[in-house]
């Protein structure tokens with residue numbers, strides 16, 4: 001772990017969402033005549049908004065490689081893919097009027113490199129943009145399968161990806177194969193079923209969402225999908241994609257599994273996770289290791305901060321290990337935090353939130369607060385009735401550190417507060433049980 | 435400040451309630467209730483935070 005400015009205060013005792021009050025006041029100093037944000041999406045936009053709200057009135061540039069003003073991604077696998085929302089509903093609210101925040105927009109051109117010593121961002125079109133303060137918010141990209149690109153194979157990360165998949169759904173494919181039962185894969189499978197399409201979901205692990213949920217909760221996800229008619233294949237890896245014959249040689253025809261079976265499909269959606277967008281930072285001198293490595297205040301180098309899916313920092317609430325969080329709420333929270341961090345002249349309390357995530361599948365609202373651990377117990381409802389709260393304890397001491405809620409939003413919010421207060425498991429059982 | 439929630443967008447995930455329970459409440463029927471449509475100035479910062487943290491962009495403020 002690298003530490004540039006070790007804060008003296010340690011873990012903040014107050015809930016993280018009141019950081020607005022606890023951070024140092026924003027002061028637009030002369031040393032920050034120009035702030036550049038790379039990544040025109042959720043975290044970057046939130047940072048811009050917070051800079052302006054805090055009184056920063058100097059020059060602000062946002063660089064984004066996509067040819068769109070910032071939009072919201074969660075609906076891409078939900079309402080937008082379902083066909084119930086059109087693109088106009090996706091725009092992030094702070095960007096509905098692009099002139100409102102006095103931003104110099106550089107969209108449609110990627111940043112190609114960072115020159116730390118010269119404090120400037122090199123653009124792919126050959127220009128360079130100097131900065132006094134830099135916010136890195138380049139997010140992550142969907143991982144793809146190795147092998148040649150075949151038509152009919154999709155990922156869902158950007159609006160352009162989702163547009164292509166939606167068009168493919170509109171053409172009423174015979175079967176959709178979803179590779180990977182993570183949150184995105186599971187949501188795409190649910191939306192495809194709701195559109196009346198035949199769906200097979202393939203997951204190499206023994207249960208869906210194995211990276212975040214324990215086996216029992218993961219299997220409850222599998223049951224949910226099976227009860228909606230998805231053909232769920234667990235514990236079987238993908239061998240390769242199968243292409244068609246003759247004229248269809250460049251088009252996907254199915255997925256060959258490791259057990260020798262073939263799932264015939266004319267649309268294949270790959271949902272096997274993301275990789276942080278750090279390619280443009282190679283050789284910059286920043287520490288890159290599954291994201292931009294930062295200290296506990298999200299500082300990557302003097303005058304350089306990172307936020308959102310690309311940032312990896314130690315959340316001191318849960319210990320020393322570096323974490324990278326791929327969640328909407330974190331991008332908003334961290335985007336706002338780094339704006340204050342950049343402008344603060346004094347030491348700032350570490351960024352130590354309780355993460356919170358939601359996923360909508362069919363009529364289920366699945367919410368996860370904090371960190372799941374292996375010491376899990378259901379304290380409310382039951383998995384069989386698909387309405388429950390499962391809590392997670394810290395292995396080394398009696399403390400609530402996570403909670404999973406299915407169709408129990410009130411309890412999810414309560415659990416998040418209990419985690420912030422470092423409640424014991426007994427307190428959590430009492431408040432969330434029943 | 436007047437709070438308006440677009441109930442077609444709201445999915446009752448109770449994020450707003452976690453931030454400003456004096457104003458927002460999701461009850462056991464899974465519906466969001468607005469307890470105070472015109473909250474006093476002492477609540478404005480937290481209401482604004484709720485507007486930003488609502489994952490559905492369902493809350494708007496009118497002057």
Ligand SMILES: Cc1cc2nc3c(=O)[nH]c(=O)nc-3n(C[C@H](O)[C@H](O)[C@H](O)COP(=O)(O)OP(=O)(O)OC[C@H]3O[C@@H](n4cnc5c(N)ncnc54)[C@H](O)[C@@H]3O)c2cc1C
Nearest residue numbers: 039041042043065073074111138139140308309326327328
């Ligand atoms: C389909 C989908 C559904 C989701 N659903 C949920 C959900 O239900 N709940 C939840 O909590 N989270 C969900 N998420 C996750 C959430 O959307 C992300 O956590 C969030 O978008 C992260 O924001 P960000 O600003 O850090 O990064 P991103 O949104 O990834 O934005 C980064 C931006 O930077 C751009 N960029 C990258 N490299 C460069 C470069 N070199 N130069 C210029 N620009 C660059 C990218 O193109 C992109 O526009 C979902 C994500 C997806 C894709």
Ligand code: SF4
Nearest residue numbers: 444445447448450488
């Ligand atoms: S945060 Fe937004 S979506 Fe959630 S309950 Fe409140 S208004 Fe509804």
